[in-house]
Amino acid sequence: MGNKEWREFGRTEVIDNTLNPDFVRKFILDYFFEERQNLRFDLYDVDSKSANLSKHDFLGQGYCTLGEVVGSLGSRLEKALGGIPGKKCGTIIVKAEELNNCRESVMMQFCGNKLDKKDFFGKSDPFLVFHRSNEDGTKLLSLICLRTKARLPVKAFTICHKTEVVKNTLNPVWQAFKIPVRALCNGDYDRTIKVEVYDWDRDGSHDFIGEFSTSYRELSRGQSQFNVYEVINAKKKGKKKKYLNSGTVTLLSFLVDIEVTFLDYIKGGTQINFTVAIDFTASNGNPAQPTSLHYMSPYQLNAYAMALKAVGEIIQDYDSDKMFPALGFGAKLPPDGRVSHEFALNGNPQNPYCTGIDGVMEAYYQSLKSVQLYGPTNFSPVINHVARYAASVKDGSQYFVLLIITDGVISDMAQTKESIVNASCLPMSIIIVGVGPAEFDAMVELDGDEIRISSRGRYAERDIVQFVPFRDYIDRTGNHILSMARLAKDVLAEIPDQFLSYMRTRGIKPSPGAAALHAAEPTHPNPDMRGGFFRGRGGSPK
Numbered sequence: 071m072g073n074k075e076w077r078e079f080g081r082t083e084v085i086d087n088t089l090n091p092d093f094v095r096k097f098i099l100d101y102f103f104e105e106r107q108n109l110r111f112d113l114y115d116v117d118s119k120s121a122n123l124s125k126h127d128f129l130g131q132g133y134c135t136l137g138e139v140v141g142s143l144g145s146r147l148e149k150a151l152g153g154i155p156g157k158k159c160g161t162i163i164v165k166a167e168e169l170n171n172c173r174e175s176v177m178m179q180f181c182g183n184k185l186d187k188k189d190f191f192g193k194s195d196p197f198l199v200f201h202r203s204n205e206d207g208t209k210l211l212s213l214i215c216l217r218t219k220a221r222l223p224v225k226a227f228t229i230c231h232k233t234e235v236v237k238n239t240l241n242p243v244w245q246a247f248k249i250p251v252r253a254l255c256n257g258d259y260d261r262t263i264k265v266e267v268y269d270w271d272r273d274g275s276h277d278f279i280g281e282f283s284t285s286y287r288e289l290s291r292g293q294s295q296f297n298v299y300e301v302i303n304a305k306k307k308g309k310k311k312k313y314l315n316s317g318t319v320t321l322l323s324f325l326v327d328i329e330v331t332f333l334d335y336i337k338g339g340t341q342i343n344f345t346v347a348i349d350f351t352a353s354n355g356n357p358a359q360p361t362s363l364h365y366m367s368p369y370q371l372n373a374y375a376m377a378l379k380a381v382g383e384i385i386q387d388y389d390s391d392k393m394f395p396a397l398g399f400g401a402k403l404p405p406d407g408r409v410s411h412e413f414a415l416n417g418n419p420q421n422p423y424c425t426g427i428d429g430v431m432e433a434y435y436q437s438l439k440s441v442q443l444y445g446p447t448n449f450s451p452v453i454n455h456v457a458r459y460a461a462s463v464k465d466g467s468q469y470f471v472l473l474i475i476t477d478g479v480i481s482d483m484a485q486t487k488e489s490i491v492n493a494s495c496l497p498m499s500i501i502i503v504g505v506g507p508a509e510f511d512a513m514v515e516l517d518g519d520e521i522r523i524s525s526r527g528r529y530a531e532r533d534i535v536q537f538v539p540f541r542d543y544i545d546r547t548g549n550h551i552l553s554m555a556r557l558a559k560d561v562l563a564e565i566p567d568q569f570l571s572y573m574r575t576r577g578i579k580p581s582p583g584a585a586a587l588h589a590a591e592p593t594h595p596n597p598d599m600r601g602g603f604f605r606g607r608g609g610s611p612k
Contacts (some may be wrong), residue, residue, distance in 0.1 A: 076110060084116050098169070099136060103332065104562035106555065107136035111162055113151060115139035130159025137387035139166045141510040142312050144336045168333045171255070176254065177325040178289065179246035180233070185301065185317035187240060188269035188277040195270040196242045196279065197235045198319070200523070201227035202255050203262040227264055230254055235270040246323065250287065259287040267301050267319065279303065280316035290322055297321035328582060334568035336572060338581035341468050342388035343459070346378055346430055347452035349439070349476035350401035351445040356437045360485050363477050363506050364438055364584035370550060373540050375431060375477050380554035380562060383499065385471060393423040396430045401441040409444055416502070446481035449474060453489040453500065460496040466578035469569055471497040477506040480513075487525040490516065494530035499568045502537040503562045513537040534573050536564050 079099075085091040100108070115127040130151035139147045145166040151159035182199060186193045204226040230253045236242035255261040263284050269277040280301035300315040302534060307313045336342075338413040343584030363373055371379065386392055399411040412540075414422035415433035418442070424430040452474065460470045480486055491501065502517075516523060517537040523530045543557040 073265075080223060082201060101136055101140065101166075101168075101333070102559075103566050104384065109136055109139075109164075110153065111135050111151075111480070112153075113159070113162070114119060123277050126270075126294065130154055132162045135387055136166070136245045137384060139164050139332060141336055141342075141388040141390075143390065144488065145333070154179065163329060168331060168337075168375050173329045174251040175248050175327045175329055176251060176289075177246055177248045177323070177327065179244065179322040180302075181241070181317045181320050182267070183241050183244040183320065185242070185267065186269075186303070193238050194239050194277075197233050197265045197268055197270055197276075198231075198233040198240070199243060199268065200231040200249075200254070201264040201266070202230050202253075202275060203227055203264070208280060213456055214556055226371045230278045237270075240317070243322075248327070249327075250307060255286045259290070260285050263289075265299070265315070265319065274432070282304075282319065289321060290326070293321055297324075314445075330573075332569055334580035335466065335569070336388060340580070341390060342385055343468055344382060344385040344389060344450075344473070345395045345456050345470065346382065346399065346473045346475070347397040347449075348374060348378075348434060349435075349447060349463070349474075350398045350441055350443050351447050352443045353445070353478045353508075354443055354449075357443070366435060366438065370484070374475050375434070376538055376550060376554050377505065377557060378430060378434070378473070378501040379427060379504075380558040381473050382430060384428070384558050386427055392426045393432050394427070395422040396433050397422060397455065398426050398441065398444070399452055400445050400447055400520060401437075402444045405442055407442070411448040412455050413441075413610065416512075436502045447476060447478050447481040447575075448485070449476075449480055450482050450485035450489040453486065453493060457489065457493045457496055460493065460498040462584065464497060464576070466497070466573055466576070466581075468497065469572070470496075471501065471565065473501045475503045475505060475586060478508050479510075480516075484525070486516065487523055490523055490535060491525045491528050491530045494532045494534050497569075497572050499565055500535045500537065500548045503557070503561065504537065504539040505541075507541070510537070510539055513539075514589070532568065532575070534568055536561055 075603055080095075080097050082093040082095045085093065091453065099107070101253060110133050112131045113121075113124060113129040115129055120126070131153040132149045132151045134147060134149055139145060147164045149162050149164070151162055153159060164576050182196055185196055221472060230588040231247065231249050233244040255263060263286065264281060264323070265284065266281045268278040269279055271277060280303040281302055282299035284297075286432065287295060298318055301315075301317045301319055305315045306316065310337055344492060350364075354364050357364040357366065359365060360367070365372055382394070398413050400406065400414050401413065403410050403413055405450050413419065413435045414423055415430070416422060417436075424433045453472065456472045460468075493500070502513055504513055515521075515535060518530060518533045521573045522533065523535070525544050536539060538557065538561050540557060543553050543560070545552045545556070
């Protein structure tokens with residue numbers, strides 16, 4: 071890749087005089103399952119204090135994706151370093167872990183006591199508004215009005231929660247509510263949290279009762295004398311000498327819940343099994359003609375190959391053996407011309423596995439040379455094929471993703487609906503990519519985002535289907551890499567939630583054992599690495 075495609079993200083500390091450095095500095099990256107996040111690690115032997123890398127000896131570099139690191143057993147990836155022809159450069163070990171404060175939630179409940187009466191004919195209708203202070207911790211900023219040159223105070227707080235309104239009372243008890251810690255304080259336990267108390271008015275001009283400030287750390291003490299807050303109205307306090315407060319708000323309960331995430335299961339060893347099924351019906355056109363959707367141009371990938379590569383190259387990071395079943399449907403097979411809706415692209419029905427996505431691509435190209443495109447367009451056989459495997463492994467150790475790439479209208483809609491309803495209770499998701507100019511109204515129905523799919527009076531237990539038309543992602547400038555990245559991002563975005571919905575409904579917890587497998591292993595099996603530092607780079611093709 072060219073240098074313009076990489077951006078330096080950070081550098082480790084320098085460790086002197088060692089062949090096996092154990093770098094301490096950590097780097098925080100945003101992780102997206104649905105994106106290919108490329109990483110590069112450069113190793114240098116430091117000869118001076120200069121920040122200019124050309125002043126130091128280059129020792130090697132390693133490439134991987136963030137998905138590879140996360141998808142490795144225990145989220146620990148070992149890679150050989152290269153970059154110097156004819157020389158062994160040693161290895162690099164990269165480990166990833168999810169930040170706890172990104173997945174903590176807290177359940178809190180508050181009550182008020184002797185709040186100010188704001189309604190003339192009755193008591194108040196109080197509610198609470200929670201604000202977190204801005205990243206820099208400031209509470210007030212000054213903006214200059216261009217016309218008057220006056221300084222205008224601007225509150226540097228962000229609203230993060232509102233309680234319900236409790237009607238006609240000065241002693242409200244609000245319902246307990248749950249909020250992610252990152253929303254409450256962005257993981258900073260000492261950041262100011264401001265709570266405003268209002269009296270609700272029907273016209274929206276709610277009356278300000280008062281406010282108080284706290285922090286996550288203070289709240290975490292739970293119900294105690296430390297969490298009884300005086301509600302202060304600064305305007306009233308400035309006018310009345312004997313003003314004490316406008317009532318009090320008390321924390322009744324504070325419970326922290328660490329939510330189980332997709333990464334917990336992957337780190338625990340759950341494997342994502344990827345299967346692809348390709349439409350070989352005659353509506354795709356003669357593969358020998360440039361107008362065919364299956365045409366193999368020497369200059370660029372066809373739509374089928376682009377969809378396969380875009381999705382497959384991301385999912386393969388979560389499959390340890392990188393062996394993928396590749397199926398076809400809607401073709402006549404040699405030697406007798408039998409029509410099949412579930413055939414192995416590599417010609418071996420007993421072992422339809424291909425090595426890596428490149429192996430799947432090669433099997434696809436070879437099939438185009440040997441089978442005759444025919445019909446009809448039946449989905450249910452390939453869905454049932456994957457469902458049989460998914461039905462045999464329900465313990466959370468494996469999850470199955472089926473990618474169907476098709477160009478036309480489904481011929482077996484009733485059977486396909488039944489297959490999807492049956493599969494919705496299995497550890498399985500289905501991605502459908504429509505290629506070509508056809509109308510895909512039936513596919514939208516299968517997606518089930520608006521109306522849950524049903525068959526014979528039975529509704530799907532979960533939404534397991536994601537459909538997208540490939541034409542919506544074609545870049546107008548002809549940049550196929552960008553088109554593929556956009557496609558992958560959309561079709562894969564729902565997989566983690568679908569995965570979690572299965573695990574939660576089945577009560578399956580992540581396995582804790584995989585992360586400990588490497589505990590007794592030597593940290594540095596590499597005798598060739600010299601002292602130095604790593605420069606990490608992150609980027610993706612533009």
